[in-house]
Amino acid sequence: MGAPALTDDKAPRPPGDLGGLEGIIGFHIRLAHGAVYRHFTETFADLDLTQKQVSALWLVSEFPGISQIELGRRLRMDRATTMTIVNRLQARAFMRRERSTSDARKQALYLTDGGVEALAKARRCIAQHEAWLKARFTAGEAEKLVEMLARIHE
Amino acid sequence: MGAPALTDDKAPRPPGDLGGLEGIIGFHIRLAHGAVYRHFTETFADLDLTQKQVSALWLVSEFPGISQIELGRRLRMDRATTMTIVNRLQARAFMRRERSTSDARKQALYLTDGGVEALAKARRCIAQHEAWLKARFTAGEAEKLVEMLARIHE
DNA sequence: TATTGTTATACTCTATAACTATA
DNA sequence: TATAGTTATAGAGTATAACAATA
Numbered sequence A, B: 001m002g003a004p005a006l007t008d009d010k011a012p013r014p015p016g017d018l019g020g021l022e023g024i025i026g027f028h029i030r031l032a033h034g035a036v037y038r039h040f041t042e043t044f045a046d047l048d049l050t051q052k053q054v055s056a057l058w059l060v061s062e063f064p065g066i067s068q069i070e071l072g073r074r075l076r077m078d079r080a081t082t083m084t085i086v087n088r089l090q091a092r093a094f095m096r097r098e099r100s101t102s103d104a105r106k107q108a109l110y111l112t113d114g115g116v117e118a119l120a121k122a123r124r125c126i127a128q129h130e131a132w133l134k135a136r137f138t139a140g141e142a143e144k145l146v147e148m149l150a151r152i153h154e
Numbered sequence C: 001t002a003t004t005g006t007t008a009t010a011c012t013c014t015a016t017a018a019c020t021a022t023a
Numbered sequence D: 001t002a003t004a005g006t007t008a009t010a011g012a013g014t015a016t017a018a019c020a021a022t023a
Helices: A025-043 A051-062 A068-074 A079-091 A113-134 A139-153 B025-043 B051-062 B068-074 B079-091 B113-134 B139-153
Strands: A095-099 A107-111 B095-099 B107-111
Touching: A025 A113, A025 B025, A025 B051, A025 B113, A025 B139, A051 A068, A051 A079, A051 A095, A051 A107, A051 A113, A051 B025, A068 A079, A068 A107, A079 A095, A107 A113, A113 B025, A139 B025, A139 B139, B025 B113, B051 B068, B051 B079, B051 B095, B051 B107, B051 B113, B068 B079, B068 B107, B079 B095, B107 B113
Parallel strands: none
Antiparallel strands: A095 A107, B095 B107
16 A cells, blocks of 8 residues: 555565575575485486485495494484384395394395395486586585585584 | 405495595585584474474564465475474464465464564574584685575575 | 394474365 | 365384393
């Protein structure tokens, strides 16, 4: 009704306005994570693998015989959380557990042939997913971003 | 037994070695998100609020009468996801729904007095949490990080 | 005693699908 | 027809607690 400048008129705040929230680093990390999560899920829809599952496959491939506790340590996962990931991967016959010979408390994890195959396919999807992500940055920026993110989780 | 350089001897790969995974941007975003999530949870243990809940409180405070669909749009949430957040906040009497007068399909969201109080406390926790996060960066770095993360989720 | 794995349980976030009311 | 909200349902990640086996 009156002058458009009145506060009651709900001055047109743009769709991206977040009322101060946009100054919070943690907020941006969460939103960026969400965006990456969604694109990852789309890219891996056919393979039906999650980020965590792919990371676990990758690490067991790189460290054959790794224990659950060590896998969890490198991926920043709780023992119980690691269990659920490994359980799922084992149920799909991508991974198998063997009792460690050097320490009977530990499980030694290995990829099955199916797991090796799944990881090979996953690597191609990761390349695609990373290309989508990296398209926003110069090589120098990408490097700087990784380095700064590492400072947070290390 | 034999020479320590043999591959079978499991050459001592440092605890931080991730076998190539450390070159993937998406991987670092996920780990950084996890670290931030955990610190946030600790910081907000007394208040018993999650990141999403705080963001929702903040936005409803900044945009009184905002609709659920609009709240979800700004926080990149699905309609159903937004419902669960608002439900929880309403159950704790931090937020209330009113039917919009201009469009009866929409709910208008407002903070209750309790919600205003909770947000005030939350802001102090956020400051603490952000200080923990920002301690790793110079002012210029923090700015650059936010800008790069925004490129991902925008 | 400490560590590793296991099971049970619970909560949050996320999403899909189907339905209702309103535009 | 399209939009907004709602409900039901489900899967994934995260975590705590308690227990067994092993070191």
